[in-house]
Amino acid sequence: MAESRTPLRFDLAVIADAIAGYGPDRMVLDIGCGDGALMAALQGDSGCDARGIEIDAALVERCVARGLSVVQGDANIDLAEYPDKAFDFAVLSQTLQTATRPDLMLDELLRVGERAFVSFPNFAHWRTRAALMFGGRMPVTSALPVSWYETQNIHHVTIDDFRDLAREKRAVIERSWFFARERAISPVGANWRAEFAVFQLSS
């Protein structure tokens, strides 16, 4: 594929690096793959076999046009048609909070993939807390830029919430990464300090 690539978004970059660490020829399912940036990087750099699901027809078309295998569909419904453990990795980047049932989505991720990567904006970041506490209104921040009435984020989640959910599901959190202003930060006080989190899980 002879197209120039822009650098991956910060959360996708750590996921791509982590998957590359497992060696080539991995099967990856990218749920909500957008324009296929992660898939293209994985196929080009890591020799992975990447598949995608994307709900937006215009984005699917861009993926197909760059030679990627992407199915237009709704992850809330269509994940069910993939066989158990069909993939080494299932990736859900910045989509969990838009799922109809994030808990069932997590079940599906760990069913179709040996491992799952989940990234999401942390609703307990101090700026979000401050906006709600002092502003008294649903926060609109750089991490959550859309107003309450038009946001796709129907299930806001915090880092601690997600850890609780993983524990309930008996999923193992193998690795985690935290970000503020698109830079990696230490895990200390992450539920206050991180705008975004990425978790690597296995069942």
Next chain:
Amino acid sequence: MNVTPPTRSHALAGDLPLDSGQTLVGARIAYETYGELAEDRSNAVLICHALTGDQYVASTHPATGKPGWWERMVGPGKPIDTDRFHVICANVIGSCMGSTGPASDGPDGKPYGMRFPVITIRDMVRGLVALLGGLGIERLHGVVGGSMGGMQALSLAANWPERAGRVLVIASTARHSAQNIAFHEVGRQAIMADPGWAAGDYYSSDARPDNGLAVARMAAHITYLSEEGLTRKFGRRLQDREATSFSFDADFQVESYLRYQGSGFTQRFDANSYLYITRAMDYFDLAEEHGGKLANAFARSRHARFCIVSFDTDWLYPTTESRHIVHALNATGNRVSFVELSAPNGHDSFLLPHEQLDRVVHGFLNG
């Protein structure tokens, strides 16, 4: 119908075995090619035509003088780029543009008529595979088809999985539904109710089942369009008159249009071919061929990449049918892309200008 000799025709080396158990002896397949075949023979793209289509995908139709049926898609610099690909398009067996069909002479030198064996989509593809063998093409870069052409592409991928690297299926289905069969039966009964049909033995007579064939085409044509498209194009507008005539003339533009479509069709198509090809489509059920599970059909297709495209206003082969195919391909771990495109014109959308479709087709074949 005027029979014009095809420009290229291939006599199959052996007899063609059919799903019915019968054999087609001495069959010929008429075809056209566009673009150069690479030295390593790796750049061939087979385009499969729809029910009433033919091999003239990107060249003037000899009977009608009209441009090729997919000229906007196939040609130099077009989405299926003949500067890069060697495009092959063949008339299916059972049809009437030069390939062996019911209008062809049987072994006794008389037209087959209804003595022609009932064929299936897989039989058509068997003929295409035999043609490819004759042309020395072992493996296709890709196979592309819309509507019935998509059924052939799926059948090729399922039954000859080593033959195609890419499989592009547009506005199609893996099986004919009760509704699909019902509409075809209306068409067949219209033909067979025409006294000119004479049990299919009309080739040497002056009378022809043109009225029946025209009605069949009119009914089918409605299924290729959407209500929205019909409303936009015709509404309730009247044809060359100020008021309704209180008669059964074509008062409405839509009536006039359908009559025109119907009678035009009889100039280029054989009524018996219409019976045989619609029957083949009705018999098509790719899952049934493979033990009742569609996923089984694609179990050996892992080396191909698939792209399935549907249109949101296509009620003949709606998106749900395409999703069945995608589901089966996913269940077997095949590499598949799927997109539902938005277009106002129903099933016919795949033949009409559509920039997104162009990009998907080009991207899939080149990516």
